[in-house]
Amino acid sequence: MQQRHIHTLLIANRSEIAARIQLTAQQLGIRTVCVYTAEDATAPHLAYADAIYPLPLSGAAGYLDQATLIAIAHEAGANAIHPGYGFLAENSFFAQRVVDAGLIWVGPAPIVIAAMGDKARAREQASQLGIPVVPGAAFNTQNAPAAEQYAALIGYPVLLKAALGGGGKGMRRVEEAATFSTAWAEVTRIGKHLFGDSTVVVEKYITAPRHIEVQIVGDGQTTLHLFDRECSVQRNNQKIIEEAPATNLSPELRSRLWLDAVTLAQNLRYTTVGTVEFIVTADGRYYFLEMNTRLQVEHAVTEKVTGLDLVALQLMVAQGGHLSLTQESIVCHGHAIECRIYCERPENNFLPATGTIALYSYREHPQARYDHSIRTPHKVTPLFDPMLSKITTHASTRSIAIASMQLLLADYTIVGVQTNRDFLRHILAQPAFVAATLHTQSMPHLLANFTSPISSTTTLPLAHAGAIANILTLTRTLPHTPQTQHSWRGNRWK
Ligand code: ADP
Numbered sequence: 001m002q003q004r005h006i007h008t009l010l011i012a013n014r015s016e017i018a019a020r021i022q023l024t025a026q027q028l029g030i031r032t033v034c035v036y037t038a039e040d041a042t043a044p045h046l047a048y049a050d051a052i053y054p055l056p057l058s059g060a061a062g063y064l065d066q067a068t069l070i071a072i073a074h075e076a077g078a079n080a081i082h083p084g085y086g087f088l089a090e091n092s093f094f095a096q097r098v099v100d101a102g103l104i105w106v107g108p109a110p111i112v113i114a115a116m117g118d119k120a121r122a123r124e125q126a127s128q129l130g131i132p133v134v135p136g137a138a139f140n141t142q143n144a145p146a147a148e149q150y151a152a153l154i155g156y157p158v159l160l161k162a163a164l165g166g167g168g169k170g171m172r173r174v175e176e177a178a179t180f181s182t183a184w185a186e187v188t189r190i191g192k193h194l195f196g197d198s199t200v201v202v203e204k205y206i207t208a209p210r211h212i213e214v215q216i217v218g219d220g221q222t223t224l225h226l227f228d229r230e231c232s233v234q235r236n237n238q239k240i241i242e243e244a245p246a247t248n249l250s251p252e253l254r255s256r257l258w259l260d261a262v263t264l265a266q267n268l269r270y271t272t273v274g275t276v277e278f279i280v281t282a283d284g285r286y287y288f289l290e291m292n293t294r295l296q297v298e299h300a301v302t303e304k305v306t307g308l309d310l311v312a313l314q315l316m317v318a319q320g321g322h323l324s325l326t327q328e329s330i331v332c333h334g335h336a337i338e339c340r341i342y343c344e345r346p347e348n349n350f351l352p353a354t355g356t357i358a359l360y361s362y363r364e365h366p367q368a369r370y371d372h373s374i375r376t377p378h379k380v381t382p383l384f385d386p387m388l389s390k391i392t393t394h395a396s397t398r399s400i401a402i403a404s405m406q407l408l409l410a411d412y413t414i415v416g417v418q419t420n421r422d423f424l425r426h427i428l429a430q431p432a433f434v435a436a437t438l439h440t441q442s443m444p445h446l447l448a449n450f451t452s453p454i455s456s457t458t459t460l461p462l463a464h465a466g467a468i469a470n471i472l473t474l475t476r477t478l479p480h481t482p483q484t485q486h487s488w489r490g491n492r493w494k
Pocket of ligand 1: 165204440
């Protein structure tokens, strides 16, 4: 691949991941251009950007506005775009537009994103390489009768998945033939509406599996794995606690997962970081689920145990560089756990919570990592994903990592919006979590014996009570002073 130097990077994302990418880019001497919608105008990472640009549209639409992002990149003199995760990160059309605009796309080739973003094609490709996939097949909208016959053939329960779906959206479990057509109608509608395609993958629903994934990195020639992660604690098919490495895996199974992940990526001549996801049954069978062709939310646990900077690897490979690492040189040290802080009500089916954060405080710890971009007063709107921040702990053993996470969560204080903090503490204290026997379908049991704390917003340590009174009366937004702030299309943030 041709060597091209990235001098200025546009980060097409928001919140913690924008802050995370910015840090590494600047450390590497790369100028950063950040964008923001009206709701994000006071995000602290903007103050560190070399240039910031307001986006004309609000909410997610702002960060999905492809033409504007490319135009801002040109205006700001950026020669590369990092998409982060979510939004446009796995949009092959956007990746192609970026490339066609003469910019460096910090991600895999658009053709690879398209191939892996389609669950049906990804399954096919994995299967051809001898990687076990969940029994299943893809059907288009007109083929509902054939899909139903197929479901009967593989046996209920089955899982219907929108072929282009992601983020746990567009999936329905079907218990029996009687409810197939309702679920089919829902999934095809969601597929068409959210992902632009109504193809459905009908899969055998695997009972009580664990979600284990392998982090890989490739430079187009060499593909390496950066060990595995356990992401079995999920709600609504979305992860909330992740760990590296996975616990209770036989050495044979672990090596098999690494090998299959590397084989798939190598076959794609994969360039950048990526994740190959599997589900693993209690009796040691495993199945490929999908490949995520981007930086994962949970990359922090891998960074902690390997000491590698995954964003730096992405930027290096995007510039046409080659991995100087060898598989043997990458070592897994200790254990890391990440908790995702969501603004939501676990006791109310994880309904997103909104409001204004008046106070935000957390306890420092030499082995901990906080990923966030919060400045109080911080408004949490329903316009974005409810994930607010991430806490990662790292220790020599899993039990110490759990204990330090409990300590940090106890003092992680958010006043003004309900979060899942107490639910996370509850999960970490469960014997099944400590024994690492939870699976992806454990959530009903975890919820069953959880009682929400008295206060619906995070409980407030007494010491903070005085500060709160002052903060609640603070109405002005704290100033931020980026080096250059630009107007965009003459809107009001001049
Ligand atoms: P998405 O792309 O929306 O993240 P995935 O295919 O990666 O969807 O699956 C997300 C989660 O859904 C998995 O981690 C697992 O918990 C569950 N899941 C997916 N496929 C199956 C299946 N065939 N059987 C049981 N659970 C599944």
